[in-house]
Amino acid sequence: MAREDNSKVEQLKSHYSSRILNPHSFCLEMLLQRPKGIRSDEDEDDTFASILNAVGEFGTFQRRLVALTFIPNILLSFFMFADSFVFTAQKAYCNTSWILAMDSNLSEAEQLNLTIPQDSNGSFLTCLMYSPVDWDLESIIKLGLNHTEMCQNEWLYPESERRSLTDEFDLVCGKELNWELIVAVYMAGLLIGSIIFGFIGDKLGRYPAILLSLLGLFIFGFGTAFVNSLQVYLLFRFVVSQAVAGYIISSMSLVTEWLVGEHRARAVILSHCYFSIGILFLLGLAYILPHWRLLFLLGGAPVLSVIPYIWILPESPRWLMVRGKVEEAKQVLRYAASVNKKVIPLDLLNKLELSGKKESKTCVLDSYSNMYLCKVTLIIGCMWFTVTYSYLTLSIKVKDFGMSHYARQMIPSLLEMPVRLFCILLVEHIGRKWTLALTLFQASLVCLCILLLPEGGNGPRLKWPVLAVTELKLTVTLVTLTGEFSLASSITLLLIYTAELLPTVLRSTGLGLVSLALVTGAILSLMTLLIKQNYSILSVCLSFCSAALALYLCCQLPEMQDQSLVDTIEHLSSQLRSS
Missing domain, CATH: 1.20.1250.20 (MFS general substrate transporter like domains)
Known part of the structure; x- marks a missing residue:
C-alpha cells in the first residue's frame, strides 16, 4: 500500500511539473480538475452525477x-x-384634402399635382405643400398655387405598400x-x-x-x-x-x-x-x-x-x-426517472439527503471575494465584450454591400445553422476549449483579411490586378459573412462555457454579470458606427484586436469536457485546498 501511495504521489508531481510551463491555464485547471486519489467535499458532485446517470443521461424527460x-x-x-x-x-406627402371641398371627385394624382410642389425632375417634394386658398377649382387649375409651407396636420403615403409604425x-x-x-x-x-x-x-x-x-x-x-x-x-x-x-x-x-x-x-x-x-x-x-x-x-x-x-x-x-430543499429535489428526480422508466437506487438518494442538509447562502459579492470566481468572471466578461463587439461590427459591415434588407437577415440565418451544427462534432472530438479557440482564430483571420482587401474600408490599398471590382466586392462579402458565422458559433460556445464554469448557487447571477459586458461591447460597436470618418478601418481594426484578445483569453480557460458542475462556493474552496 505504501508503494502504491508513493507511486500516486510521484505521478501527481510529474503531472503538475509538466504544467508549470503554462502557469496561467494551470491555475484555473487546478481549481476544476480534482487530482485522483485526493478526496474532498466535491464528492457531492460525483453523487449527483451518479443520480443523473441513474435517472437517464438523455431520456424522454x-x-x-x-x-x-x-x-x-x-x-x-x-x-x-x-x-x-x-x-x-416612407415618402410622406402633405395631406391636402382641403382641395376636395371644391371637387370631391379629384383623384389622388390630380390632388397631388395641384397642391404639392415639384422639383426640377418632376417628382413631388416631401414635407411641403401649397398654402390653402379660398379660390374655386378652375382658378387654381388656371393660375396655379405659388406660396408653400410645411405640412400642418396629417400626411399621405401613396407609395407605401405596407402599414408601418412610420x-x-x-x-x-x-x-x-x-x-x-x-x-x-x-x-x-x-x-x-x-x-x-x-x-x-x-x-x-x-x-x-x-x-x-x-x-x-x-x-x-x-x-x-x-x-x-x-x-x-x-x-x-x-x-x-x-x-x-x-x-x-x-x-x-x-x-x-x-x-x-x-x-x-x-x-x-x-x-x-x-x-x-x-x-x-x-x-x-x-x-x-x-x-x-x-x-x-x-x-x-x-x-x-x-x-x-x-x-x-x-x-x-x-x-x-x-x-436545502432536499425532499423537493428527490421528488423532481423521481419524477424524471419515472418518465425515463428508470429507478434511482435508494443508497444514492440517501447520499443526496446527507449532502443537502445545509442551505448555501451567497450573494453577488462572493464573485469578488473568491479568487476563482473573480478570475473566471473577469476572463469570461472580457471575452463576452470582445466577441460581441466583433460580431456586431461585422454584422453592420454586411449592410454596406448593397444587399436588400431581407437578404441581409436571411443569408446569415440560413448559414449559421449548419455552422453551429458542425460545432457539435468539433466539441465531441476536440473539446469545448479548442473548438471555441478555432472559431475565434478563424474570426481573427477574417478581420485581418478584410483589412488587407481593397474594399476593406480605407485600409491598405493593395493592388489586386487579377480581380475585378465586382469580384472584389463578392470576395469581401463572403469573407465578412465567414467571420460573422465564426463569431456566431463562438457566442454559442461561450455561453455553454460560462454556464459550466460558474457554480450552481451563483450561475444565473454570474450569467447576468457577464451580460453587462455583452451589452457594453454592443454599445461600443454602435458608437463606432457613429464615427463617420474612417469608420470601416477603425471598426475592423478593433474587431481584429478584440477577436485576437478573445482567442488569447480562451487559451487561459480550462477544458470543461466531461467535467462535473460545481454547486457551491465551498466546493470551489475545497478544490483549491485539495489542489
Whole structure:
C-alpha cells in the first residue's frame, strides 16, 4: 500500500511539473480538475452525477426539456429583430384634402399635382405643400398655387405598400424617430433584465424566473400589437428586452443543470439554431403581412403555446439542493426517472439527503471575494465584450454591400445553422476549449483579411490586378459573412462555457454579470458606427484586436469536457485546498 501511495504521489508531481510551463491555464485547471486519489467535499458532485446517470443521461424527460426551449427561442429572435421591419422609411406627402371641398371627385394624382410642389425632375417634394386658398377649382387649375409651407396636420403615403409604425404615428418631416433611441431602449432593457432575472434565478429558482420572463413576452410582446402611441411602444419594447435576457439566462441555467456534459453542448447548440429559425419566421411574416399590427399578432401568437409550461416545466434539482430543499429535489428526480422508466437506487438518494442538509447562502459579492470566481468572471466578461463587439461590427459591415434588407437577415440565418451544427462534432472530438479557440482564430483571420482587401474600408490599398471590382466586392462579402458565422458559433460556445464554469448557487447571477459586458461591447460597436470618418478601418481594426484578445483569453480557460458542475462556493474552496 505504501508503494502504491508513493507511486500516486510521484505521478501527481510529474503531472503538475509538466504544467508549470503554462502557469496561467494551470491555475484555473487546478481549481476544476480534482487530482485522483485526493478526496474532498466535491464528492457531492460525483453523487449527483451518479443520480443523473441513474435517472437517464438523455431520456424522454431530458429530450422533452430541451424541446420546451425551442418555441421560446423562436419567439426571442422574433421579438428581438422585429423593430427592423416596423420602422421602414416612407415618402410622406402633405395631406391636402382641403382641395376636395371644391371637387370631391379629384383623384389622388390630380390632388397631388395641384397642391404639392415639384422639383426640377418632376417628382413631388416631401414635407411641403401649397398654402390653402379660398379660390374655386378652375382658378387654381388656371393660375396655379405659388406660396408653400410645411405640412400642418396629417400626411399621405401613396407609395407605401405596407402599414408601418412610420406612417402609423407620422414619424416624418422632422418627427423621425432616432434609431439610436430604439437601440438604447433595447440595450437598457437587456442590461436591467440581466441583473434582475439573474438575481431572481438564484434566489427564487430557475422555474419562476422562466415563467416571469415568458409572462413578460406574453403581455408585452404579444400586446405590442395593441399600443396606441410611440411612447407606449417603446415601453413595451423595453420590458420585452428584459424578458428576452431573463429567459436566456434562466433557461440556460436550467438546461445546464439537468444535462450531463456530452449532451449539454448538443442541446444548447441545437436550441440556438432555433434563433435562426425565428429570424426566418419573422422574415416570412414581414414579407407577407401588410400591417405591422398583424405582424405582432400572428408572430406573437405562438407565445400562447407556452402557457402549459406552468405545469410541465421542472425545477433544477441542483438549485433545490444548494437551497436545502432536499425532499423537493428527490421528488423532481423521481419524477424524471419515472418518465425515463428508470429507478434511482435508494443508497444514492440517501447520499443526496446527507449532502443537502445545509442551505448555501451567497450573494453577488462572493464573485469578488473568491479568487476563482473573480478570475473566471473577469476572463469570461472580457471575452463576452470582445466577441460581441466583433460580431456586431461585422454584422453592420454586411449592410454596406448593397444587399436588400431581407437578404441581409436571411443569408446569415440560413448559414449559421449548419455552422453551429458542425460545432457539435468539433466539441465531441476536440473539446469545448479548442473548438471555441478555432472559431475565434478563424474570426481573427477574417478581420485581418478584410483589412488587407481593397474594399476593406480605407485600409491598405493593395493592388489586386487579377480581380475585378465586382469580384472584389463578392470576395469581401463572403469573407465578412465567414467571420460573422465564426463569431456566431463562438457566442454559442461561450455561453455553454460560462454556464459550466460558474457554480450552481451563483450561475444565473454570474450569467447576468457577464451580460453587462455583452451589452457594453454592443454599445461600443454602435458608437463606432457613429464615427463617420474612417469608420470601416477603425471598426475592423478593433474587431481584429478584440477577436485576437478573445482567442488569447480562451487559451487561459480550462477544458470543461466531461467535467462535473460545481454547486457551491465551498466546493470551489475545497478544490483549491485539495489542489
